[in-house]
Amino acid sequence: MSGGPARNERLIVALDVPTAADARALVERLGDAVRFYKVGLELFSAGGYFELIEWLAARGCKVFADLKLYDIPETVRRAVANLRGSGATFLTVHGHRSVMDAAVREKGALGILAVTVLTSFDARDLAEMGPGASVEQLVLSRARGALEAGCDGVISSGLEAPKLKAAFGDRLLLVTPGIRPVENRPADDQKRTVDVAQAFANGADYIVVGRPIRDAADPRAAAQGIQRTIASVLPA
Numbered sequence: 001m002s003g004g005p006a007r008n009e010r011l012i013v014a015l016d017v018p019t020a021a022d023a024r025a026l027v028e029r030l031g032d033a034v035r036f037y038k039v040g041l042e043l044f045s046a047g048g049y050f051e052l053i054e055w056l057a058a059r060g061c062k063v064f065a066d067l068k069l070y071d072i073p074e075t076v077r078r079a080v081a082n083l084r085g086s087g088a089t090f091l092t093v094h095g096h097r098s099v100m101d102a103a104v105r106e107k108g109a110l111g112i113l114a115v116t117v118l119t120s121f122d123a124r125d126l127a128e129m130g131p132g133a134s135v136e137q138l139v140l141s142r143a144r145g146a147l148e149a150g151c152d153g154v155i156s157s158g159l160e161a162p163k164l165k166a167a168f169g170d171r172l173l174l175v176t177p178g179i180r181p182v183e184n185r186p187a188d189d190q191k192r193t194v195d196v197a198q199a200f201a202n203g204a205d206y207i208v209v210g211r212p213i214r215d216a217a218d219p220r221a222a223a224q225g226i227q228r229t230i231a232s233v234l235p236a
Contacts, residue, residue, distance in 0.1 A: 007230060009036045013034045013223065014040065014208055015039050016038075020046060026214065033224045039052060067091065069103065071099070084106060090112075090175070092113045092115055095146060100112070100146055104149050112153075113151065114151045116142040116155060116160070139156050139164070142154070154174060155176075155177065157176065157178050158176045161174055161199065174204050174205050175204070175207075177210075179209045197232075200233050
């Protein structure tokens, strides 16, 4: 992969809000502080999903459709075919090989990102599913499968980012959720977290930030603060 994302597009804000109207209100409040947004299952189930993507694109924003598709290959293939003309830049699918293969076959210009291990999972969660690989081993295995399948990148915690970059370099984009403040990190369902500077130091190409911006007293100021941190740790 040649080149990298524009610096002001490396922050992806998660529009994890109840309705499309709430999403539009947050986007308008953030203004030009954010150029990339994630729209996930909550908004998909609320209605108006494709209209929201079109609205964001019309504002000059990029969109990450975070639907984590996981079904039989034919169903995934048909779903990706429906989504590839939506205006989204990225779409997530589960990191299972047949799912990734099916998604890549129909992706067109849509970037396919494979989910390795959710950042809300830790070693105990994997153990509950049965004996098997460690978190790090599973992340690396699924990332290798994503590369072989022709995916554009992977979703992974910043904790595994150094190993992913060492193994795959720039051949896979690395999108990192689970971003939390350096101090006073809230107690929530995210278990494998890093802060903004650590994520990029570890090799992330993009970060996904939801609650630290959405729930801030001043979301725009929070987003601007993150953008300043990104500018301080990445070359222009």
